[in-house]
Amino acid sequence: MPNEFFMWFIFLWSIFIFVLISIGGYFMFRKFLKKMPKEDGKSILDWQDYYIEKTQHLWNLEGKAFLEELVEPVPVLFRDVARDKIKGKIGEVALEDEASEITRDHIIKGYCLATPKRDHKFLVKKLTEKNIDKSTYQQYL
Incomplete structure (x- = not known):
């Protein structure tokens, strides 16, 4: 036994x-x-990929570098997924504005809409670090 x-x-x-x-x-x-497809026949990930593909040409080097700074605290294992989710939301914001280029404003709005509120404290810290006025984005934070 x-x-x-x-x-x-x-x-x-x-x-x-x-x-x-x-x-x-x-x-x-x-x-x-x-x-899983929604009522319109596309899933959340399908829409995310659509926005990323539609706005791929609107990104400049400065915007890509700023996005990399924002996803830096995410663990490496999940960083690609987080980056794609945020990039999809940024693309959606840029297409709604009919922008010819993705600006820092689009990146900050997209980040706020794509991430949970608990992650916004890092964004606020990064905005303070870069001397960007937070009051413009108060409605998103």
């Missing part, structure tokens, strides 16, 4: 594996929901 230590190890290991599989399943399910 196995000793008590081994039985506890198997029990705790089973719980650990169950938790890891549950966490992975949760994120996979979220991705699945984002891929």
Whole structure:
């Protein structure tokens, strides 16, 4: 008969594996929901890709560098996903404004709309660092 230590190890290991599989399943399910088509026939990710593709030519080097600074605190593993989400929202804002170039204003508005409120404190810190007036974007923060 196995000793008590081994039985506890198997029990705790089973719980650990169950938790890891549950966490992975949760994120996979979220991705699945984002891929589901909405009423218009396109999913959230389809619209995001559409806006990125439509505004690809509007980006300048300064805008790309500023976006990279804003996604810097995101862990490397999730940075590409965050960058694409923010870039899609920036593209949507730029297309609504019928802009000929993506400006810092579009980037800040898109960042605010694409990220949760808890992440805006980093944006405020970065705006202060670059001496950009925050009052213009107060409605988005």
